[in-house]
Amino acid sequence: MDIIEIIKVSKDSLMSNRVRSFLTMLGVIIGVAAVILLVSIGEGARTYIHRELGNLGTNILIVVPGKTSAKGGFHPPEASTIRKLIYDDALLIKRRSKHVDDAVPVMLGSAMVKYLNQSRDNSIVGSTETYFSIRNLKVDSGRFITGSEVDAKRKVCVLGRTVKKDLFGDKNALGALVSIGDSKYRVVGVMEKKGVTLGIDFDDIVFIPTTAAQELFDTDRLFNITIKVKSANELHEATEEIKQILIKRHAGKEDFTVMSQDEMLGVMNKILNIMTAVLAGIAAISLVVGGIGIMNIMLVSVRERTREIGIRKALGAKNSDILLQFLVESMTLSLIGGTGGILFAGAVSFVIPYFIEFLPTQLELWSIVLAFLFSAAVGIFFGVYPARKASLYDPITALRYE
Amino acid sequence: MISLKDIKKSYILPKVTVEVLKGIDLEVAEKELVAIMGPSGSGKSTLLHIIGCLDRPTSGTYILHELDVSLKTDNELAEIRNREIGFVFQSFNLLPRFPAWKNVELPLLYSGVLAKERKQRAMEMLLKVGLSHRAEHYPNELSGGEQQRAAIARALINEPAIILADEPTGNLDSRSGREIIDIFKGLNKEGVTIVLVTHERDIAEQAARIITIRDGVCQSGCY
Numbered sequence: 001m002d003i004i005e006i007i008k009v010s011k012d013s014l015m016s017n018r019v020r021s022f023l024t025m026l027g028v029i030i031g032v033a034a035v036i037l038l039v040s041i042g043e044g045a046r047t048y049i050h051r052e053l054g055n056l057g058t059n060i061l062i063v064v065p066g067k068t069s070a071k072g073g074f075h076p077p078e079a080s081t082i083r084k085l086i087y088d089d090a091l092l093i094k095r096r097s098k099h100v101d102d103a104v105p106v107m108l109g110s111a112m113v114k115y116l117n118q119s120r121d122n123s124i125v126g127s128t129e130t131y132f133s134i135r136n137l138k139v140d141s142g143r144f145i146t147g148s149e150v151d152a153k154r155k156v157c158v159l160g161r162t163v164k165k166d167l168f169g170d171k172n173a174l175g176a177l178v179s180i181g182d183s184k185y186r187v188v189g190v191m192e193k194k195g196v197t198l199g200i201d202f203d204d205i206v207f208i209p210t211t212a213a214q215e216l217f218d219t220d221r222l223f224n225i226t227i228k229v230k231s232a233n234e235l236h237e238a239t240e241e242i243k244q245i246l247i248k249r250h251a252g253k254e255d256f257t258v259m260s261q262d263e264m265l266g267v268m269n270k271i272l273n274i275m276t277a278v279l280a281g282i283a284a285i286s287l288v289v290g291g292i293g294i295m296n297i298m299l300v301s302v303r304e305r306t307r308e309i310g311i312r313k314a315l316g317a318k319n320s321d322i323l324l325q326f327l328v329e330s331m332t333l334s335l336i337g338g339t340g341g342i343l344f345a346g347a348v349s350f351v352i353p354y355f356i357e358f359l360p361t362q363l364e365l366w367s368i369v370l371a372f373l374f375s376a377a378v379g380i381f382f383g384v385y386p387a388r389k390a391s392l393y394d395p396i397t398a399l400r401y402e
Numbered sequence: 403m404i405s406l407k408d409i410k411k412s413y414i415l416p417k418v419t420v421e422v423l424k425g426i427d428l429e430v431a432e433k434e435l436v437a438i439m440g441p442s443g444s445g446k447s448t449l450l451h452i453i454g455c456l457d458r459p460t461s462g463t464y465i466l467h468e469l470d471v472s473l474k475t476d477n478e479l480a481e482i483r484n485r486e487i488g489f490v491f492q493s494f495n496l497l498p499r500f501p502a503w504k505n506v507e508l509p510l511l512y513s514g515v516l517a518k519e520r521k522q523r524a525m526e527m528l529l530k531v532g533l534s535h536r537a538e539h540y541p542n543e544l545s546g547g548e549q550q551r552a553a554i555a556r557a558l559i560n561e562p563a564i565i566l567a568d569e570p571t572g573n574l575d576s577r578s579g580r581e582i583i584d585i586f587k588g589l590n591k592e593g594v595t596i597v598l599v600t601h602e603r604d605i606a607e608q609a610a611r612i613i614t615i616r617d618g619v620c621q622s623g624c625y
Contacts, residue, residue: 005511016499311495314456315556316484316512318477395456399495 003328010329013301024297025337027290028378032341032371033348034283039367040349042276044360049268052197053261057135059232060261061239063089063225063246067255083255084221087210089246093227096245099238101228102130107213108223113206114179115167122163123205124180126213127226134228137202142174142189145209149188153211158189161203180206181216235260280367284374290337291378298330298386309390310398319391326387327380334379338372345371403595404430404453404564409462411448422448423459424618430597432563435590436623437609438599445618446599447568453597454487454566455479467563484512488557492569494549496541496556503528503537506555513560527555531585547578554585558594565589567598571605583608 014021065085090105097103107126112119125131129147132138139158149156157180164173177184185208194202214220229238239258247254302309309322345368349361411423422445430436440446451457452464455471464471467486474482483489488509496505507524515523528534531551541549550570557565567586571579583605590596598609606612613623 002511002514002517005517012499307495308497311497312508312512313480314454314483314489314495315509316480316560318480318512320477321512396451399456399491 006325006328007332009325010332013305013329014332017301020297021333024293024333025340027293028287028334028337028375029290029340029344031283031287031290031378032338032375033345034286035280035371035374036342036345036363036367037349037361038279038283039276040345040361040363041352041359042272042279043362043364046269046272047362048358048360049272050265053265055136055194055197056261057228058261059229059235060134061227061229061235061242062259062261063093063227063242064257064259065222065224065255067257083250083253085225085256086220086222087214089249090222090225092249093225093242093245097238097241099230099234099241101230102134103228104128104131104134104226105210105222106131106224106226107210107217107221109213109217111181111216112179113163113167115176118167120163120166124213124216125205125207126210126216127207128210130228131207131226134226137194138192139189140192142187144189145207150209150211153215154209155183155185155212156188156209157185158191158207159187160191160201160205160207161193162201163204163206164190180208183216185212232262235262287371287374287378290375291334291382294330294333294379295382295386297333298326298383299389301329302326302386302390305390306393306398306401309393310395310401313393313395314399322393323387323391326390327383330383330387331376331379334375334383335372338375341375342368342372403432403467404428404597405465406453407463407465409449409452409459409464411445411452411457411460422618423452425462426615426618426620426624428613428620428624430595432595433590433593434611435586435596435609436598436611436613437606438597438613438615439601439603439606440615440621442601444615446615449615450566450568450597450599453564454489455482456489480512484509485560486562486564488554488560488562488565490550490553490557490565490567490570492572494541494546494553494573496549496552498541501538501540502533502544502552505541505552506559508556509560523559524555527559528552530558531555545578546574547581550574550578550582551585554582558589562594564595564597567596569599569601571600571602579605 063085065083087105090103093100094103104127109124110121111124113122127145128150129145132144140161142158144158145156157178159167159173167173167178168176173187173190176187178187179185191203196202208216227238227242229235239260242258243254246256250256312322346363349363352359352361406426406428409423409426409428410421412419412421426449438446438449448457452459455466458472466482471479471482497508503521503524506527507520510520510523525534525537528537531554533548533551533555536544536548536552541552544552565586570582574582586596586598587608600606611623614621
């Protein structure tokens, strides 16, 4: 039988019940759109985290004091019984390890920063000359702390963008003396705007040499040791090597944790994958519900058109002709619904980033194809039963049906 | 052409088995115009359905065109209905959502004729039954007589050898009824075999032979 004619007939019958057809399609539209959207949001979040971590440098290992068993835990426990990491630990790693480019002893604290009558309580990061290049940070004017300044405990500082603006306004800050805690520091550089990355506002930080920070905070306890490994495929060896060096130094105890950024990334990836799968699964359930809607309406349609089925059979329609006709109808419903869902999801995922800045969406081709095929499958699966029922009607009974 | 031998048909209902046809022998020759008469419930419609391959007898043999119909599959019966037989019903049975010409072309859809030819032939058939000016009208815009003429055009479109009409004038006024009978008589002259079921004596008398059925058996005129 003429397939074009079948499609025309099903179009006619769907059009003659516009509202009903649309409402039925709506189930599929929502289901398909939900699958695509949730996957695209999941993928967007993944890209976002990748990009943010990439912004903070690559091939990085971080050693924190204290042993944490879980990988990816950010903060070291604050208990004082834990042996601290000190400046020399970093120097030793840098000197002994073959796989390490650099090891930066990082201190973190906060202190009052003052210039003339402006003052603010600020995060202070103590680091060495290579920290900026490792962390992909850049100066806007001036320069970063140099090696000789670190060695000589010189009181110099590099201001984050926000700090500079608060203290100096539009005036030139280079060369000025600001007081941090009780001492005066000379401003040698101002950072380029970096913004918030993974919750840390890099524009709101003052960098000083680690050696100066030891004096400022009156401690030699490091916040962490940030290590740049030579290449990505040496990360594992580097981790082992660092462990051995530090265990030896710490009297045979592993009282520190070496975390790699990639490990953290891996953990987050895993979480995101599970989340995306769970959400897409829930969305898929709504697609199935949409399919049941199609089946329901097709059963009604078959019942309503019992007489038509009888007439068609009397005029020579085979069972397969009737089956095909109703199957095409349910597939038309699900495929138009699927297309509508794709368009809807596309539009929404295009619009979302304009309203929610931190939620970049990324339409995935595979999710579109999958959702579309799934909706087609739903149309066939839930269409078969009503269509088969129609095709098996006895012509005489069907003709007598009022 | 049509030959029925000892045809029985019973319906199995939940509690009883109803035997509607109790052994019918019937011969209809080519190009004949016969009328089947009988009171309601006598089984004449069931007989017509069996002749029209819409229903299968419980037992007995039905030879159509020298072929045993009981050996045919459902799909083959559908093809026979499509090509060999044209049905005309009391209640016209046109599809309400389609205009007259779409209704007329319907059988051609199931014999694989292409759209262009379908429409052309449907228009020719409507012209033949004097309805070409109503081609684009929907069934509810046509009078009873016009609807039945459209139904006859539909029955004729695949040039079947046999037309089976079940009370074709039952829903019509006497004038329209006469028109329909005239169309049948004209077709019969062209060589189409026509079997019509009726309970109106004056309609039946237009036929060359009257078969009377009573209580599922043939009373007269079966040969």
